[in-house]
Amino acid sequence: MLNCTSADWERLYNDPLIETLFDIVDSDGDGHISQQEHSLFFSVFDLDAEQSAFVFSKLDIDQDGIISKKEFVSAKREFLSEREPGAVGNWFWGSVE
Numbered sequence: 001m002l003n004c005t006s007a008d009w010e011r012l013y014n015d016p017l018i019e020t021l022f023d024i025v026d027s028d029g030d031g032h033i034s035q036q037e038h039s040l041f042f043s044v045f046d047l048d049a050e051q052s053a054f055v056f057s058k059l060d061i062d063q064d065g066i067i068s069k070k071e072f073v074s075a076k077r078e079f080l081s082e083r084e085p086g087a088v089g090n091w092f093w094g095s096v097e
Ligand SMILES: [Ca+2]
Pocket: 026, 027, 028, 029, 030, 031, 032, 033, 034, 037
């Protein structure tokens, strides 16, 4: 993060893969991921659905009950930059080998 230039940040926030993934999870296309959509995403990808509510609360940084695109992108960024168990991104993607 310390080495990130503003161009890097711009690239991260405009990563088409993240946008695409967000749009997939946001199945009703209202621009936010609800807990129901998140739970559905977990089941579709055969992840542990029982963890969905807990993971959702981790991702919902401002605790307003929905995951915004900004929150989603920040989780993805944490997944890419953090290898510590318990990092938000790790919870989102489940246990990654
Ligand atoms: Ca939605």
